[in-house]
Every structure is written in structure tokens, then in C-alpha cells.
Amino acid sequence: MSQTVVRMEGIDKQFSGVQALKSCRFELRAGEVHALVGENGAGKSTMMKILTGVYQKDQGTIEYEGAEVQVPDTRAAQKLGICMIHQEMNLAPDLTVAQNIFIGKEPRKTFGLLLDDKAMNKxxxxxxxxxxxxxxxxxxxxxxxxxxxxxxxxxxxxxxxxRVLIMDEPTAALSETEIEELFRMIRQLRQKGVGIVYISHRMAELKVITDRVTVMRDGSYIDTMPTADITVDRIISLMVGREIYQPAKPDRQSAERSETVLEVRGLTRKNVLKDVNFTLRKGEILGVAGLVGAGRTETARAIFGADPIDSGDIFVHGNKVRINGPHEAVKHGIGYLTEDRKHFGCLLDMDVKTNVALATLGKFRNRAGWMNDRRMAKVSNDVVGELKVKTPSIRQNVRYLSGGNQQKVIIGKWLTRDCDILIFDEPTRGIDIGAKSEIYKLLESLAASGKSIIMISSELPEILRLSHRIIVMCEGRITGELPNDEYATQQRIMTYATDRIG
Structure with missing residues (x-):
């Protein structure tokens, strides 16, 4: 058995009287990849932030290489050999690769007065x-x-x-090919004896790359098991403490009989989109698959008027429309849930009530031009109840909601506008398995009520699980279309997704 590098025992942590961690434990061995899983709010990040010196524990002990240590700050953690790679990368974009690698510890020359770029690059x-x-x-x-x-x-x-590397959602923004390259690096680090903590919501990855799994729930330690000895279903059950909803296969036939609500013809933008053509029917979830850079988001932004096009036509309910900006798309009943919800989907420092009303502010103004706060509150409370948004109140800032609940607020914004066509770009990115299940149910209920949905997702199981029909993109063009039946498989989707020209 490998040497234990990190052992955390009896860890407690409170924030403003709220118990975030209750007598938690975690162990990491040299040369292992150890998954740390749990729903948002389970305590994973808090545990790792205590290990890396971002937070200080209230109770408990941390042992590093067999000796008890204190980790007062991140610099102390780095000196010990403990580093964390966050989901939102901490790089300076205008600096070079070498400058980013050695930032704060650059090689120097001339008695330490000047940076030694040559030595740093070497x-x-x-x-x-x-x-x-x-x-x-x-x-x-x-x-x-x-x-x-x-x-x-x-x-x-x-x-x-x-000697300890913590990876937080390392594959969230990567394609399948890029994930394989990341896994190659992880295996190489494992061979060098580096212990890796792997935090991910993508359950299928755990069986591929990890050696053990530790499950947390509601700030408590649940169990640690060898990955080889446990199924994904069992991991999920331990994470959520309840049965996860499994939707039935979409009713493709009923969607096929429905009217066409959106048609895109010859959508083209130089070096980005090439003659994109597809239709969307009433009550249909149209899955859009492809690798990173395939043009899926660019297609969505073009339809929504967020990016210009060189040529092509868009028809809504059979009528040709010109969409020169998002405000015109909204007028035609099109709502867009961006993949980057924190920057473009919602106002994090505004409350739930305001975010729900963002797309329909005009309808909440009275004759004098003042906002009708009571009416906004009623509509927001209705949305919170209908979508089961977990929030202390509609006055809560959206920043303090979980990722899944932030996503529900954005959906509520477009439902308040009563959009018939909804574009979901990576609807479950960065949210936990329980919240994913709720979003899945929500998308299905929206489709059942007659809403038409374009769903862009990098998770092929998600595409296959929810879509009535699937289109696949590669290098800015549609390379395949699949009915979601027994013919649609991950392998066939990937074949179309890698159908490059030349």
C-alpha cells in the first residue's frame, strides 16, 4: 500500500453559525487519483480550501507525510507541496506561458535586480x-x-x-480528445508519485481515471471505496441520499408530427459557420452535439442575434425574420440560456426577483414609469415555486445560490417572457448530479407543454437521454443528423463530430 501523504480527521467548519463541515475526514495516498464527490454544498470545496490554506478549520487535524501541520495560508500550502487547480483558471492572459509558470518566483540576474527571461524560458x-x-x-x-x-x-x-494536486472540475470545458490528453498527464503524474484529488460531477470519468472515491453529503463524510468495487449508480445514491429520476426515452413520433416553429437556412459566417441548415418543431428537444470549436455556440449566438452573419435566413413560425440583436430575438419569442451563466446569464449581485424580471421589465412599469415591486414579487414567487428554486427568499442575491438554482432563475426569466423557443447552451455544466436531474425534468416538462428547445451539450449521455432528434456539428457545419432511437449511439455521434474536411 502506498504511503499516506495527507490525512484530515475530525474537520469542523462554521460560517456565520452555519455548520459547513461536521467531523469530516479525507485521506490521500502517494501516486493515487482520489475522487472527491458530492452535490453542490456537500462540503468538497470547503474541505479542499482548508487543506490549501484558504480557510482555517475550527476543529480537527491535518497530517502531511505523517506529521501534523498547520496551513495558515495558500503560500504555506505551496511550500508543503499542496496546490489546487481551480475550475476558473488563475492565469494572466497577457503574460507568456513561462511567465505564468514562474509568476512570483521568477529567476533573476544582476544581483537579483533584473528578471532572467532566458533562464525562465529554459x-x-x-x-x-x-x-x-x-x-x-x-x-x-x-x-x-x-x-x-x-x-x-x-x-x-x-x-x-x-506532491498533492487538487483538480476542481478539470474536464468541464474540454472536448473528448482534450480529456484524453488530460488523463495522459494525470497518469504520468500518478507514476511520479503525485497524489491527485479529483473533483468532478462527471460520474463516468471516475471509473476511467480514479483509484478511490470519497463521498460527502450535507457537510458530512459518507464513505470511501475503491473505484473498481463500486458502481456509478451506487456513488450517486450515496451522494444524494435519494433515488435519482430516470426519464423515459423521448417520444420522437409525437415531435415529428408537430409543426415547425424555427427553420434555419444557409446560416454562414466567414471562418465560423458554413451553410448551417436545420428545423425545430413544437414540443421538441433538438440536441446539438460536437467537439469544442465545432460551431455550436456560434450557431446559437447567430440565431439569437448576439453575433452577425454574412448570409442565411431564419424563419419563425413560417415567417422570415431579421434578427439584428438579442432584443429582436426576444420579440420573436426566442430565449437564450448562455453557457457562461455567471457572466452573461444573470446579474449575480442582484436579487432573484430582479433577475426573473430582467427580460420583461417593461411589463412591470406602471403608467408613471415606476416599477411595480409588488407585481414583480408575485411573479418571482410564482417562478420560484414552479421551478422549485432553493432560495431563502426572492430578495436573495443570485450570487449565493447554487449553480443549479442560478440556472433555474435564468430559465424563469425566459418563462416570464413566455418565449416559445429556448436555446440551452450547456444547461448542466458545473452543477451536481441531483440538480442535473431536476434540470432534466424541467426541460422535459417544458417540451411537454409545447416549448421548443435547442439543447447544446458536450455530454453525450445527456444528449442521448433528452433529445428527440440530434444534429452533430464539426468545423462550423452540420455533419450528421440522427433520430434518437437505437441507431443513435455515442460512437456514431463521435464519428460525425470528427468528420473534418481535408
Whole structure:
């Protein structure tokens, strides 16, 4: 059995009288990938922030390589060899790869007065080659793909001689190919004896890359098991403490008989979209699959008027329309739930009531032009009840809601506008398995009520689970269309998703 690198026992933590962690424990061995899973709010991030010195524990002990230690801040954690790679990467985009790797510890010359760029680039090149990465250390980080930026984050952590590496949702924004490259790096680190804490909502990944799984629920430790000895269904059951809803296969025939509510013909934008054509029917969930960079989000933004097009036509309920901006899309009954909900989907520092009313502010004004707060409150309370938004009140700032509840608030915004066509871009990204189940039920109920949904997702099981019909994109064009029946498989979708020209 490998040496235990980290042992946390009896960890308690309170925030303003709220018990976030209750006598929690966690153990990490050298050279293992240990999954830490649980719903949002289970305590995973709090545990890891205590380990990395962001928070201080109220009770309990932390042992590092067999000795009890105190971790007063992140710098102390880095000195011990404990680093965390956050879901939202912490890189300076205008600096080079080498400058990001050695930021705060740059090699110097001339009695320490000047930075030694030559030595820094050389040392960065050595680290990159050790991880078999073909990245020029002088390249500005802004020029790299998201996947390459993540690799740079890992190399940055390695530069501290880290023995413990914590990865928070490392594959959230990666394609299947990029995930394989990340897994290659993880296996290489495991061989070097680095212990890796792997936090992810993607259950299928756990069986591929992890050695053990620790489950947390409601701020408490539940269990630790070898990954090989437990099923994904069992992990989910331990996480949520209840049975997760399993939707039936979509009724493709009923959707096929429905009227066409949206038609896109020849949508083209230079170097981005190439002659995109598809239809959307009433009450249908149209899944849009493809790898990162395939043009899925760009198609959605073009339909919504957020990005210009060079040519192409859009028809809503059979009528040709011109959409020169999001406000015109909304007038035609189109709502767009962006993949980046925190920056573009909602106002984090405004309350639930205001966010629900954002798309329909005009209807809440009285004759004098003042906002009718009572009416806004009633509509918001109705939305919160209908969508089962977990919030102390409609006066709560959206920033303090979980990812799944933030997503429900954004959906509520478009339902208040009564949009017939809803575009969901990565609707479950970054939310836990229980919240995913609730979003799935919500999408199905919206379709059943006659709403038409375009659902963009990088998770193929999600596409297959919810869609009536599936279109696949690659390099800005539609390369395949599949009815969601026994013919539609992940393998067939990936075949179309990699159907590159030339």
C-alpha cells in the first residue's frame, strides 16, 4: 500500500453559525487519483480550501507525510507541496506561458535586480517537456486553447514540486480528445508519485481515471471505496441520499408530427459557420452535439442575434425574420440560456426577483414609469415555486445560490417572457448530479407543454437521454443528423463530430 501523504480527521467548519463541515475526514495516498464527490454544498470545496490554506478549520487535524501541520495560508500550502487547480483558471492572459509558470518566483540576474527571461524560458521548457507538452514557453497564454491553458496550470503546480494536486472540475470545458490528453498527464503524474484529488460531477470519468472515491453529503463524510468495487449508480445514491429520476426515452413520433416553429437556412459566417441548415418543431428537444470549436455556440449566438452573419435566413413560425440583436430575438419569442451563466446569464449581485424580471421589465412599469415591486414579487414567487428554486427568499442575491438554482432563475426569466423557443447552451455544466436531474425534468416538462428547445451539450449521455432528434456539428457545419432511437449511439455521434474536411 502506498504511503499516506495527507490525512484530515475530525474537520469542523462554521460560517456565520452555519455548520459547513461536521467531523469530516479525507485521506490521500502517494501516486493515487482520489475522487472527491458530492452535490453542490456537500462540503468538497470547503474541505479542499482548508487543506490549501484558504480557510482555517475550527476543529480537527491535518497530517502531511505523517506529521501534523498547520496551513495558515495558500503560500504555506505551496511550500508543503499542496496546490489546487481551480475550475476558473488563475492565469494572466497577457503574460507568456513561462511567465505564468514562474509568476512570483521568477529567476533573476544582476544581483537579483533584473528578471532572467532566458533562464525562465529554459526552465519552463524543461518542465513542459517532462510532461510531453509541445507548447512554446514564449507564447502568450491568451493564444492557447482552454485545454492547453489547463496544461499550463498543471505545469505551474508542478513547478512548486507539488506532491498533492487538487483538480476542481478539470474536464468541464474540454472536448473528448482534450480529456484524453488530460488523463495522459494525470497518469504520468500518478507514476511520479503525485497524489491527485479529483473533483468532478462527471460520474463516468471516475471509473476511467480514479483509484478511490470519497463521498460527502450535507457537510458530512459518507464513505470511501475503491473505484473498481463500486458502481456509478451506487456513488450517486450515496451522494444524494435519494433515488435519482430516470426519464423515459423521448417520444420522437409525437415531435415529428408537430409543426415547425424555427427553420434555419444557409446560416454562414466567414471562418465560423458554413451553410448551417436545420428545423425545430413544437414540443421538441433538438440536441446539438460536437467537439469544442465545432460551431455550436456560434450557431446559437447567430440565431439569437448576439453575433452577425454574412448570409442565411431564419424563419419563425413560417415567417422570415431579421434578427439584428438579442432584443429582436426576444420579440420573436426566442430565449437564450448562455453557457457562461455567471457572466452573461444573470446579474449575480442582484436579487432573484430582479433577475426573473430582467427580460420583461417593461411589463412591470406602471403608467408613471415606476416599477411595480409588488407585481414583480408575485411573479418571482410564482417562478420560484414552479421551478422549485432553493432560495431563502426572492430578495436573495443570485450570487449565493447554487449553480443549479442560478440556472433555474435564468430559465424563469425566459418563462416570464413566455418565449416559445429556448436555446440551452450547456444547461448542466458545473452543477451536481441531483440538480442535473431536476434540470432534466424541467426541460422535459417544458417540451411537454409545447416549448421548443435547442439543447447544446458536450455530454453525450445527456444528449442521448433528452433529445428527440440530434444534429452533430464539426468545423462550423452540420455533419450528421440522427433520430434518437437505437441507431443513435455515442460512437456514431463521435464519428460525425470528427468528420473534418481535408
Amino acid at each position: 526552465q519552463a521548457s524543461i518542465l513542459l517537456k517532462q510532461m510531453n507538452l509541445d507548447i512554446d514557453p514564449t507564447t502568450p497564454v491568451s493564444k492557447l486553447t482552454v485545454a492547453k491553458q489547463q496544461m499550463v496550470e498543471i505545469v505551474k503546480a508542478i513547478s512548486y514540486d507539488s
